[in-house]
Amino acid sequence: MKKSFIISLLLAAVSTASAQQALNAAPQMASPQIHADGTVTFRLLAPQAAQVYVTGDFLTPDQGGEAAMTRDSIGAWQYTTPVPLAPELYSYAFTVDGARTTDPGNVYVARDIATLSNIFLVPGAADSPATLYAVQDVPHGSVSKVWYHSPSLGADRRLTVYTPAGYEQNPQARYPVLYLLHGMGGDENAWSELGRAAQIMDNLIAQGRAVPMIVVMTNGNAAMVAAPGETPQGLITPQARLPRTMDGSFESAFPDVVQYIDSTFRTIPAKDARAIAGLSMGGFHAMQISKEYPDTFGYVGLFSAAVDRAHAEASPVYQDIDTKLRRQFQLQPRLYWIGIGSDDFLYDENVAYRKKLDAEGYPYVYRESDGGHMWRNWRLYLTEFAPQLFK
Amino acid sequence: MKKSFIISLLLAAVSTASAQQALNAAPQMASPQIHADGTVTFRLLAPQAAQVYVTGDFLTPDQGGEAAMTRDSIGAWQYTTPVPLAPELYSYAFTVDGARTTDPGNVYVARDIATLSNIFLVPGAADSPATLYAVQDVPHGSVSKVWYHSPSLGADRRLTVYTPAGYEQNPQARYPVLYLLHGMGGDENAWSELGRAAQIMDNLIAQGRAVPMIVVMTNGNAAMVAAPGETPQGLITPQARLPRTMDGSFESAFPDVVQYIDSTFRTIPAKDARAIAGLSMGGFHAMQISKEYPDTFGYVGLFSAAVDRAHAEASPVYQDIDTKLRRQFQLQPRLYWIGIGSDDFLYDENVAYRKKLDAEGYPYVYRESDGGHMWRNWRLYLTEFAPQLFK
Numbered sequence: 001m002k003k004s005f006i007i008s009l010l011l012a013a014v015s016t017a018s019a020q021q022a023l024n025a026a027p028q029m030a031s032p033q034i035h036a037d038g039t040v041t042f043r044l045l046a047p048q049a050a051q052v053y054v055t056g057d058f059l060t061p062d063q064g065g066e067a068a069m070t071r072d073s074i075g076a077w078q079y080t081t082p083v084p085l086a087p088e089l090y091s092y093a094f095t096v097d098g099a100r101t102t103d104p105g106n107v108y109v110a111r112d113i114a115t116l117s118n119i120f121l122v123p124g125a126a127d128s129p130a131t132l133y134a135v136q137d138v139p140h141g142s143v144s145k146v147w148y149h150s151p152s153l154g155a156d157r158r159l160t161v162y163t164p165a166g167y168e169q170n171p172q173a174r175y176p177v178l179y180l181l182h183g184m185g186g187d188e189n190a191w192s193e194l195g196r197a198a199q200i201m202d203n204l205i206a207q208g209r210a211v212p213m214i215v216v217m218t219n220g221n222a223a224m225v226a227a228p229g230e231t232p233q234g235l236i237t238p239q240a241r242l243p244r245t246m247d248g249s250f251e252s253a254f255p256d257v258v259q260y261i262d263s264t265f266r267t268i269p270a271k272d273a274r275a276i277a278g279l280s281m282g283g284f285h286a287m288q289i290s291k292e293y294p295d296t297f298g299y300v301g302l303f304s305a306a307v308d309r310a311h312a313e314a315s316p317v318y319q320d321i322d323t324k325l326r327r328q329f330q331l332q333p334r335l336y337w338i339g340i341g342s343d344d345f346l347y348d349e350n351v352a353y354r355k356k357l358d359a360e361g362y363p364y365v366y367r368e369s370d371g372g373h374m375w376r377n378w379r380l381y382l383t384e385f386a387p388q389l390f391k
Numbered sequence: 392m393k394k395s396f397i398i399s400l401l402l403a404a405v406s407t408a409s410a411q412q413a414l415n416a417a418p419q420m421a422s423p424q425i426h427a428d429g430t431v432t433f434r435l436l437a438p439q440a441a442q443v444y445v446t447g448d449f450l451t452p453d454q455g456g457e458a459a460m461t462r463d464s465i466g467a468w469q470y471t472t473p474v475p476l477a478p479e480l481y482s483y484a485f486t487v488d489g490a491r492t493t494d495p496g497n498v499y500v501a502r503d504i505a506t507l508s509n510i511f512l513v514p515g516a517a518d519s520p521a522t523l524y525a526v527q528d529v530p531h532g533s534v535s536k537v538w539y540h541s542p543s544l545g546a547d548r549r550l551t552v553y554t555p556a557g558y559e560q561n562p563q564a565r566y567p568v569l570y571l572l573h574g575m576g577g578d579e580n581a582w583s584e585l586g587r588a589a590q591i592m593d594n595l596i597a598q599g600r601a602v603p604m605i606v607v608m609t610n611g612n613a614a615m616v617a618a619p620g621e622t623p624q625g626l627i628t629p630q631a632r633l634p635r636t637m638d639g640s641f642e643s644a645f646p647d648v649v650q651y652i653d654s655t656f657r658t659i660p661a662k663d664a665r666a667i668a669g670l671s672m673g674g675f676h677a678m679q680i681s682k683e684y685p686d687t688f689g690y691v692g693l694f695s696a697a698v699d700r701a702h703a704e705a706s707p708v709y710q711d712i713d714t715k716l717r718r719q720f721q722l723q724p725r726l727y728w729i730g731i732g733s734d735d736f737l738y739d740e741n742v743a744y745r746k747k748l749d750a751e752g753y754p755y756v757y758r759e760s761d762g763g764h765m766w767r768n769w770r771l772y773l774t775e776f777a778p779q780l781f782k
């Protein structure tokens with residue numbers, strides 16, 4: 001009786017009247033399969049297809065960014081990487097007869113701007129940064145999607161807030177705060193999804209490498225209240241969004257965020273217990289905000305930052321930068337950290353920015369990694385930046 | 392200068408070195424396009440494909456569950472529904488030359504057990520239930536993914552918790568709690584994703600139809616600690632999971648959840664301020680838990696519930712049901728609500744269960760809707776059940 005019921009539920013799950021409502025679920029291949037040696041096999045059942053490719057950031061540029069999959073006699077297509085992949089979180093998709101698709105064998109996807117890709121994680125040795133991207137058997141913090149009111153922007157806006165394990169069990173404890181900003185086209189979900197911020201923080205804290213801290217992930221586009229799909233505009237696929245990302249309004253409204261966080265969460269409301277860091281456009285924002293409010297942030301992180309202010313619109317925020325930077329460094333931030341990949345298209349402007357800091361004798365820590373303007377670098381920078389905070 | 396920089400960022404966004412890292416983004420078609428009259432057009436650019444279908448729960452059974460798309464001269468495939476779709480949240484996917492794919496023009500997806508489908512929302516008039524599924528311009532509650540310790544199960548486990556708008560701004564206020572349980576194959580993400588629970592509660596509360604309440608969405612599989620992808624097992628595509636979903640262990644460990652919620656959130660820790668409801672297997676759980684702890688829950692909701700206990704394993708929880716039900720109804724729950732679709736495969740066992748309640752004279756409210764064992768019904772039931780709570 002019990003077995004037949006369960007079987008009926010399972011059968012229902014693959015029909016239209018389902019145990020839960022799984023649509024027309026096709027037979028699935030094990031894909032991706034990560035082998036013990038680190039090679040990875042991708043599979044797709046597409047019996048009528050003439051050409052199937054896999055594209056992904058695991059493919060090196062000299063591989064052209066895509067690899068042809070081969071068909072077997074029943075129409076299952078397959079591709080195995082010729083060499084083991086380095087431990088990392090990777091993204092990929094398939095192209096079936098000219099149409100870009102996700103892998104039906106893999107339910108894990110992440111949106112990057114307007115594109116959905118599958119993700120997979122090649123595990124690494126204990127000392128590999130990629131180990132920090134996996135959910136480990138350690139105490140977990142909470143990840144909350146909350147709305148705050150911004151008087152400056154006249155809107156309720158959405159935030160992602162990470163509170164560390166133990167936050168709820170220690171109602172008297174107070175915590176430092178890292179404000180973590182996304183790049184152009186991103187939103188308040190970017191760092192908690194492709195950035196793996198919660199996993200990285202859980203693991204760093206469990207290993208004793210980072211102190212327990214709150215991490216606040218904002219939406220840096222002042223024209224939006226929330227990530228695509230989380231607004232009254234509905235489930236409209238996002239386009240690249242330019243307005244009000246580099247016009248000074250996000251930066252000048254940032255005290256609203258700090259005020260909300262300090263009044264809502266058990267923070268240590270002090271400069272040396274606040275850090276601000278961001279990637280790409282978020283690095284620009286972190287640079288601008290930290291010098292605009294030099295008493296607010298004791299730690300600054302510029303990850304592949306678009307630091308050249310010539311790109312920004314006219315705004316009081318972007319005026320008198322030299323004077324403001326001088327004031328910021330007079331007040332001696334505990335850490336001013338700059339990281340960039342050697343192939344990043346913003347490399348040269350980071351060189352110029354460092355020259356400017358050097359000329360003034362402003363101290364900073366510089367980290368140059370391989371690679372370009374990629375999440376791989378931004379996750380890595382978070383694993384290196386967070387352990388330096390609040391100690 | 393500014394424009395050229397922005398253009399370079401945008402160009403970067405569609406190359407491999409990206410502003411954020413969007414993989415090989417193909418040109419996208421507007422899909423789905425929801426027309427003013429409620430018809431919907433799906434589009435896919437697949438120039439080399441020979442056959443493209445759209446499958447979805449908007450297709451009626453007499454349409455066979457799939458519709459052929461037609462190709463234009465450049466290889467763009469298209470299908471428009473012949474009639475307007477009723478306001479609702481729908482799921483769909485494409486089949487390209489035999490391979491099931493998601494729509495690359497639509498970044499909104501939801502996982503149902505082991506299948507990822509795109510979703511779209513056909514908006515309705517103000518009095519349409521589907522209006523409650525959309526993000527509206529109303530105050531929003533917070534949605535948090537938190538971990539609690541279950542001594543009974545010997546594990547840290549993951550929960551989704553909705554706290555209503557105003558929770559943080561009113562630190563003295565206390566709130567009633569609805570415990571909302573998923574079906575077999577689901578997890579603690581099911582109600583907040585396909586169930587649209589946060590949107591439904593935001594809108595019902597903003598309209599004054601439901602009182603502000605906390606909603607707690609558990610993981611009902613006692614062998615798991617969290618949804619697939621959120622555990623140390625990593626990004627492994629889930630299989631249907633049978634163990635420990637109907638063996639009594641989730642039910643007997645439920646006091647751990649209530650204890651955690653009452654000690655962590657500002658609840659009203661009283662029977663008449665607690666409700667428990669669930670869909671399918673979660674309806675079974677809600678029935679079992681509410682009679683096992685008759686002093687704990689004042690409101691009970693069985694949504695398409697798998698109420699027949701013959702399916703369950705031997706467990707003390709499932710013994711002496713008649714005695715326990717008698718005790719539960721002697722203590723007079725404020726509401727015992729049963730909802731099911733007329734085409735649901737669990738319809739007959741709900742008839743039998745109601746007969747049993749009728750024979751004993753136990754009062755309950757019965758709601759029969761159209762359709763089968765589908766999220767469409769479970770969302771609808773939540774919109775009707777929540778307004779009846781805590782008044």
